[in-house]
Amino acid sequence: MSEQDVTRRNFMIRTIIGIGAFIGVAISVPLAGFGILPVLRKRDAGWSDAGTAADLLTDEPQERRFFQMVKSGWQEERMERTVWLVRKADGSVTAFSPNCPHLGCGYRWFSQDKQFKCPCHASFFDIDGKVIAGPAPRALDTLPAKIESGKVLVKFEIFQVGTAKKTAA
Amino acid sequence: MVKGLLDWLDERIKIRDLWNDFADRPIPGGSSWFYVLGASLLFIFSLQMITGILLAMYYAPTPDHAYASVKFIEEVAPFGSFVRGMHHWGASFMMVLVGLHMIRVFVFGSYKKPREIIWVLGIGLIAIVGGFAFTGYLLPWDQKAYWATVVGTNVAGTVPVVGGVLLRIVRGGTELGAFSLSRFFAIHTYILPWSLALLAGLHVFLLERAGAGGIWNAADRVPYKAEPLFPNQIFKDTIFIAMVFIALAGLAVLFPAPLEPQADPTDSTYNPRPEWYFYFVFQMLKIFEGKLELLGTVILPNLGVAVLLLVPFIDRSPERDPAKRKLMMTAGALFVATVIGLTIAGARAPIVNVPAVTSPSVLAGREIYARNGCSACHSIHGKGGKIGPDLTHVASRRPDADWHLKHFRDPRAVVPGSIMPKVDLSDRELRELTDYMLSLR
Ligand code: FES
Numbered sequence: 001m002s003e004q005d006v007t008r009r010n011f012m013i014r015t016i017i018g019i020g021a022f023i024g025v026a027i028s029v030p031l032a033g034f035g036i037l038p039v040l041r042k043r044d045a046g047w048s049d050a051g052t053a054a055d056l057l058t059d060e061p062q063e064r065r066f067f068q069m070v071k072s073g074w075q076e077e078r079m080e081r082t083v084w085l086v087r088k089a090d091g092s093v094t095a096f097s098p099n100c101p102h103l104g105c106g107y108r109w110f111s112q113d114k115q116f117k118c119p120c121h122a123s124f125f126d127i128d129g130k131v132i133a134g135p136a137p138r139a140l141d142t143l144p145a146k147i148e149s150g151k152v153l154v155k156f157e158i159f160q161v162g163t164a165k166k167t168a169a
Numbered sequence: 170m171v172k173g174l175l176d177w178l179d180e181r182i183k184i185r186d187l188w189n190d191f192a193d194r195p196i197p198g199g200s201s202w203f204y205v206l207g208a209s210l211l212f213i214f215s216l217q218m219i220t221g222i223l224l225a226m227y228y229a230p231t232p233d234h235a236y237a238s239v240k241f242i243e244e245v246a247p248f249g250s251f252v253r254g255m256h257h258w259g260a261s262f263m264m265v266l267v268g269l270h271m272i273r274v275f276v277f278g279s280y281k282k283p284r285e286i287i288w289v290l291g292i293g294l295i296a297i298v299g300g301f302a303f304t305g306y307l308l309p310w311d312q313k314a315y316w317a318t319v320v321g322t323n324v325a326g327t328v329p330v331v332g333g334v335l336l337r338i339v340r341g342g343t344e345l346g347a348f349s350l351s352r353f354f355a356i357h358t359y360i361l362p363w364s365l366a367l368l369a370g371l372h373v374f375l376l377e378r379a380g381a382g383g384i385w386n387a388a389d390r391v392p393y394k395a396e397p398l399f400p401n402q403i404f405k406d407t408i409f410i411a412m413v414f415i416a417l418a419g420l421a422v423l424f425p426a427p428l429e430p431q432a433d434p435t436d437s438t439y440n441p442r443p444e445w446y447f448y449f450v451f452q453m454l455k456i457f458e459g460k461l462e463l464l465g466t467v468i469l470p471n472l473g474v475a476v477l478l479l480v481p482f483i484d485r486s487p488e489r490d491p492a493k494r495k496l497m498m499t500a501g502a503l504f505v506a507t508v509i510g511l512t513i514a515g516a517r518a519p520i521v522n523v524p525a526v527t528s529p530s531v532l533a534g535r536e537i538y539a540r541n542g543c544s545a546c547h548s549i550h551g552k553g554g555k556i557g558p559d560l561t562h563v564a565s566r567r568p569d570a571d572w573h574l575k576h577f578r579d580p581r582a583v584v585p586g587s588i589m590p591k592v593d594l595s596d597r598e599l600r601e602l603t604d605y606m607l608s609l610r
Contacts, residue, residue, distance in 0.1 A: 030180040039341045039348055040334065051552065055561075066552065067434055075347060082435040098437060103323040103454060105316060106437035119440040119520060120320060121455040135465075152413070158343045162327035162338065162462060169326075169333060169343040 047146075047153040048081065050095070054150060056087040059127060061116070062107045063098075069155050079155050083143060084109065084116070086127060095145035095154045096129055102136040104161045116140065137164045194401035199394050200402035202383075203277070206270035208406035209413050213263050214369065214490045216417075217301075218362060220256040228308065230354035232347055235310035236431040240311030240446075243428055254421030262417060264446040267298050277482070279382035286480035287379065290372045292477050294485050297335050297365045302446065304357040307350065316441030318345060318353075324454070327553035341555030345434070385489035430532045440520050448515030449508050455518065473504075534605025537598050546589070549609065557589060564610045573603040 001009070007126050050064045059082050070079045084096040096116075100107045105120035115132060116125040123134030144155040160169045178184040195202070227246060242249040271291065274280055274315070280288035307318040326336035341348025387395070396402065433439070443451050450470070457465035484497050491498055508528040538544070544553035547560045567573060575582065577599050580589040592599065 036338050039337050063437060080435045082437065083499070098435070099319075103320040105320060105441050106435075108437045120316075121451075122519070135455060135462055137459050137462050143515070149537065160326050160333050161323050162466065163332070164460060167333065169336065 003129055011162050012079045016150060018129070045157050046157055048087065050145075050152045050154045052150055053087075053093060053147045053152050056085055056093065056152075058089050060111065061086045061096075063108070064152070065156075082106075083154050083156065084140075085145070085152060093145055093147060093152055094129075095143040097141040097143055097157070097159060099141070099159070099161060100136060101141055101159070102134070103163050103168075107140075118154065126134050137162065141166055190225060191377075194377065194398040194399060195395040195436065196398060196402055197387035197395050199396040200398075200405055202382070202409070203273055203444075204402060205409035206266055206273055208403070210263065210266050211369065211373075211411050212410045212413065213259050213266065213417075214365065217256060217259045217263070219550055220252050220259065221358065222363075223252055225358060230350050230435075232350055232432075233312060234410040235308065235350060239311075239428060243425070250425045251421050254425045255417060257426030258417050258420045258424075261304060261444075261446065262413065264302065266413075267295050270504065271295065272501070274303045276491050276498070277382065277495065278385055278491065280481040281380045281484070281487060284376070284382060284483075285377050287372055288481050289478055290368055290375070290412075292313075292474065294365065294368055294372060296474070297368065299445075301357065301361050301365075301446065302545050304353045304361065306444065307345075307353045308357065308396060309428060310350065310432045311429040312432055312436070312439050313427075313429050313441070315345060315434065316439060317323075318349070319442065320443075321447075321455070322349075324466045326353060327463060329463070329467075343569065370554045382489075385491075409557050428484050431536070433532070436532070439506055445512070445516065448513075449511035450515075452511040452515035452518065476504075478500060530601045530604045531608045534601035534603070534608075537594065538605055541592070560606070560609055562610060564607045570603050570607060570608065573606050574599055577602065 011152045021041070045068070048066050050066050056062055057062050063082055064085055065080060065082045067078050068081050070077050082098045084094070084098060086094045088094070098106055100118040100120065100123055102118065102121055102123050105118055107116050107123070107125070108119035109116050114127060116127075116129070117126075118134065123136035124132040125136070125140050126132055128139075129142065141159045143157060146153050158169045160167050175184065182459040224242060227238055227249070229235055239253075240254055244250075250343050274291070276289065296565060303318075303321060304319075306312045322340050325339050326332045328335055337343060339352075341352040381398075383395070387393070451467065453465040454462075455465075457463075484494070486494075488494060531605070546554040546557035548554060549560050572583065576584065577592040577594070579591055595601065
């Protein structure tokens, strides 16, 4: 091959690779953005009505269900939510997120043992949400809660689980 | 006629050469029942493709319809239960056969030079099979699907620093919902099948290039023996495939794929358990507590995969005879024993029992309650109308099932002057509704 041929050949190879790389980048940026970005949006929660405060027994956690309007993609959904409400002797009410801080299963209250227990990997918590046993890395997550004209209002949020620190997901 | 066609093709694309290359590939030491696993995996993969495509014709990947569409496949569509059963059991078979295939290659030392890349691709294929199982899970949108995916995706969330973002990318948002289902469906039916087909094609193609390994001592055997792939090996493959097929079809008929009640994110009475082939992961999640959690969710699983990938590069001696590779055999046996041990421990993990067990009929009853607008008049836990009595603790006042049944059929016959309308439902539905009432204590 003459020197000219070699240069020509190299030019063609470089052009092929260059065009390939250009198309690759030009298409992967919008595709990755389309695939990923829509799901990263944070949504903020409002107060939801979790029922009357008067029915709550002191130191006997109760599960409450209510509906929250949530925008999920193209549709606005009425999501059924649940929280655990605990009334203390001083009348204050704590609301716990229903998801176990280990890996997110739904846990429940066992009144005989005075413990919350998670059925997935057996994390146990006391009435204040503190970990007694099991793999959970932190206490049960509390949700903002207040009592207004006899009703318990809860700001329902979802937290990242499996971490020692509580962060909103 | 056939000969004419073959001649025609031969003249153009040299089809006889192609076939002979494939058919005459020599297997050093001769064909063996040990080598049937790879072919059976190709067979099951084709079956999964076919049953999967057919299931996709009736399945709807949205939270409001997924469950109903699977229920339709299972209960209404002719052969639906069989097709879904094949697809369900096919996944389990794939897991078992892929594991056995890897063990076989390991023991025979077939991953050694010149076949290292083929081993690496094989590990990639196992990962894809796992991905299939995991994404396929969620699609029926029943309780098991929902909760196994909650836990499974949360594992991704424990990765340091990027965990939160990763979790939302995998799930398609902060919680499981419409985006998760469409995402998992796209991955399960487009991304993974294509990846598997391409990678498996490469896996087989490269084996063709490198040549089959055969038995370790083939070269020293006198007289030297080698058999062609076709028909000797393919014959054994076919017999094994027939057995696999019969077992699969039998299971699909006798034990149809289960379908639990519809996913309920608010149900705290459910005991989530993964499919059996993920028990070892499940058990690992239980073992490591608190700050050590990362060990079980991220570090050890990734370490395991890395070790598997590196096997041919760690063990580089040309010796293939298992009897002379004591160290590798012991390490391999330990690895397998660990996985089996964790699986058994996971299967036997005690279940935290619900104080008031929520049975499927109670859940069904709750759905009936919601569907029939009972809450227009009655309230439970402060939700609902005030016209009828509050039902929050109805079972403590009316613990008798017959009372409820009679009352539903004709309220006035039991409670004179009641303004409640008759509940017009089937006997079965009335019983479920009653069970729900009795669960409200
Ligand atoms: S999710 Fe609760 S213990 Fe694992």
